[in-house]
Amino acid sequence: MTADSRPRPTLFVIFGIGGDLTWRKLIPALYNLFLDHWLPDNFQVLGLGHKSMNDEAFLDHLRQGVIQLSRRKEIDGPHWKAFASHLTFQSADFSDPQVYTRLAGQFQDLDEKWGTGAVRIFYLASPPGVMETIVELLGQAHLSLERERTRIVIEKPFGRDLASAKSLNRMLTEVFSESQIYRIDHYLGKETVQNILAFRFANTLFEPIWNRQYIDHVQITVAEKIGVAHRGHYYDQAGALRDMLQNHLIQLLCLTAMEPMISLEDNEIRNKKTEVLQAIRPIAVDEVPAMAARGQYDAGCIEGDQVLDYRREKNVSPESVTETYGAVKLFVDNWRWQDVPFYLRTGKRLPAKVSEVNIQFRPVPHQVFPFSPGLDRPPNRLLISIQPLEGILLRFEAKHPGRPLRLTPVNMGFYYQEAFKIPSPDAYETLLLDVMLGNATLFMRGDQTEAAWTVISPILEAWDRSAPSDFPNYQAGTWGPKSAEELIARDGRQWIIPSLQQYEEVLQRCTAAEGKE
Numbered sequence: 194m195t196a197d198s199r200p201r202p203t204l205f206v207i208f209g210i211g212g213d214l215t216w217r218k219l220i221p222a223l224y225n226l227f228l229d230h231w232l233p234d235n236f237q238v239l240g241l242g243h244k245s246m247n248d249e250a251f252l253d254h255l256r257q258g259v260i261q262l263s264r265r266k267e268i269d270g271p272h273w274k275a276f277a278s279h280l281t282f283q284s285a286d287f288s289d290p291q292v293y294t295r296l297a298g299q300f301q302d303l304d305e306k307w308g309t310g311a312v313r314i315f316y317l318a319s320p321p322g323v324m325e326t327i328v329e330l331l332g333q334a335h336l337s338l339e340r341e342r343t344r345i346v347i348e349k350p351f352g353r354d355l356a357s358a359k360s361l362n363r364m365l366t367e368v369f370s371e372s373q374i375y376r377i378d379h380y381l382g383k384e385t386v387q388n389i390l391a392f393r394f395a396n397t398l399f400e401p402i403w404n405r406q407y408i409d410h411v412q413i414t415v416a417e418k419i420g421v422a423h424r425g426h427y428y429d430q431a432g433a434l435r436d437m438l439q440n441h442l443i444q445l446l447c448l449t450a451m452e453p454m455i456s457l458e459d460n461e462i463r464n465k466k467t468e469v470l471q472a473i474r475p476i477a478v479d480e481v482p483a484m485a486a487r488g489q490y491d492a493g494c495i496e497g498d499q500v501l502d503y504r505r506e507k508n509v510s511p512e513s514v515t516e517t518y519g520a521v522k523l524f525v526d527n528w529r530w531q532d533v534p535f536y537l538r539t540g541k542r543l544p545a546k547v548s549e550v551n552i553q554f555r556p557v558p559h560q561v562f563p564f565s566p567g568l569d570r571p572p573n574r575l576l577i578s579i580q581p582l583e584g585i586l587l588r589f590e591a592k593h594p595g596r597p598l599r600l601t602p603v604n605m606g607f608y609y610q611e612a613f614k615i616p617s618p619d620a621y622e623t624l625l626l627d628v629m630l631g632n633a634t635l636f637m638r639g640d641q642t643e644a645a646w647t648v649i650s651p652i653l654e655a656w657d658r659s660a661p662s663d664f665p666n667y668q669a670g671t672w673g674p675k676s677a678e679e680l681i682a683r684d685g686r687q688w689i690i691p692s693l694q695q696y697e698e699v700l701q702r703c704t705a706a707e708g709k710e
């Protein structure tokens with residue numbers, strides 16, 4: 194999925210160098226790539242933004258981001274100094290056409306200096322509202338024309354509904370060709386998420402049972418402990434469905450459900466994922482109450498800390514009806530998955546930061562072992578864990594030692610941290626390197642974004658039509674509203690509560706092993 198060569202000489206233009214994303218993700222990721230010798234010798238970041246800081250103060254601001262947020266904090270003098278020599282900044286207003294004329298001149302100068310046609314990347318780390326202006330002005334300055342070596346990176350959110358996503362795609366493809374456009378969903382850069390394909394298609398064991406004959410249902414959970422933090426303005430207009438479900442959870446569903454690809458070619462994988470989206474059974478607006486549940490958090494307690502209710506968060510309307518929790522039941526109508534429910538849920542202020550895909554297998558067809566009162570009889574389950582630890586856990590039944598004869602569920606597990614003993618790259622490291630290399634596998638194609646919006650559009654429409662009367666309807670620090678429990682209980686199932694203890698045990702084992710080395 195990712196190439197193992199270094200990129201060609203690259204000029205990386207960041208629109209929004211003074212922003213949060215640049216500070217928290219982009220510069221730390223580029224710094225790690227630099228430390229790992231992935232960046233080409235001829236590499237330059239050109240940061241554009243409102244802020245007019247002198248270079249020294251600005252570099253120090255970026256350095257603080259690396260110290261606080263990079264997975265490696267090797268921020269000693271020579272390394273940072275060498276990296277910083279690749280960073281340049283310019284104060285610019287993105288609506289000023291002269292900025293783009295100047296860029297054209299700078300591109301030419303660099304090509305001459307480096308003696309080659311460098312790769313040019315425009316990274317839009319800027320608010321969605323200015324995207325159209327930047328793209329238009331890039332087009333007017335003819336900066337999109339060198340198709341093979343010019344790329345544009347677009348952050349989420351990609352629109353706020355199907356109509357706006359379509360219009361964004363139209364606007365982008367008037368200036369850039371689809372092969373130049375890299376729409377980021379950072380979940381796809383995570384190692385475990387990529388490992389879903391390796392696990393499914395590089396092993397013979399699981400694929401034969403990866404279907405409706407053996408799988409009872411699938412649960413995908415992306416739970417956050419945090420509230421809206423400083424993102425109240427954005428989040429109150431978006432909500433859980435737009436912020437998380439339309440992108441991260443649906444992408445996880447695609448990787449879990451897609452058919453085997455015939456090659457690792459980027460469009461082949463993206464085609465297979467798009468087929469899943471197209472096979473998702475449409476939900477009629479009047480079916481939404483039976484297929485989805487929403488919630489908004491009330492005040493509560495998380496790990497001993499009292500937290501506010503959503504409506505009292507900063508930059509949130511005190512009458513807000515925005516959902517901070519969403520759960521949806523989907524079906525993928527094809528031979529493999531017909532009538533197997535996929536339950537997706539995501540929410541804020543839940544008890545833990547956990548992302549998991551649970552594949553729940555069917556019970557054995559005939560049970561010969563005696564039933565032990567007080568012990569449930571869980572059928573096999575495969576847990577793909579993305580957060581807080583990346584790993585895979587298979588649960589199966591084993592005979593409990595001694596008499597009387599009884600069964601106990603046991604786990605067989607693999608965790609990246611334990612197995613490889615090297616830290617996984619941050620998702621942004623993987624994705625930024627792929628953009629430089631021109632590998633679009635882990636990015637969303639235009640038709641995928643539209644298909645994903647199509648899936649959730651009826652739910653958004655139904656929720657817009659009838660305001661919730663019960664918000665807030667779940668306490669912070671609990672696993673969500675009663676309506677979500679009822680959604681799955683109607684099918685005779687229940688949500689799998691993530692086992693936080695199991696993650697703590699792995700972490701303890703890792704710490705003990707590190708101590709011994």
Ligand SMILES: NC(=O)c1ccc[n+]([C@@H]2O[C@H](COP(=O)([O-])OP(=O)(O)OC[C@H]3O[C@@H](n4cnc5c(N)ncnc54)[C@H](OP(=O)(O)O)[C@@H]3O)[C@@H](O)[C@H]2O)c1
Pocket residue numbers: 208209210211212213214215217241242243244285286287288317318319320321323348349350
């Ligand atoms: N932050 C995250 O963790 C995160 C995660 C996922 C996706 N994203 C997406 O990434 C993008 C950037 O997010 P962010 O959180 O970094 O936003 P941000 O903190 O508001 O940063 C945006 C930057 O762009 C600058 N800017 C805006 N309009 C400008 C203009 N016309 N001319 C010059 N500079 C201008 C702003 O400067 P001023 O402040 O001086 O106006 C600011 O420095 C957004 O699309 C967001 O949805 C962010």
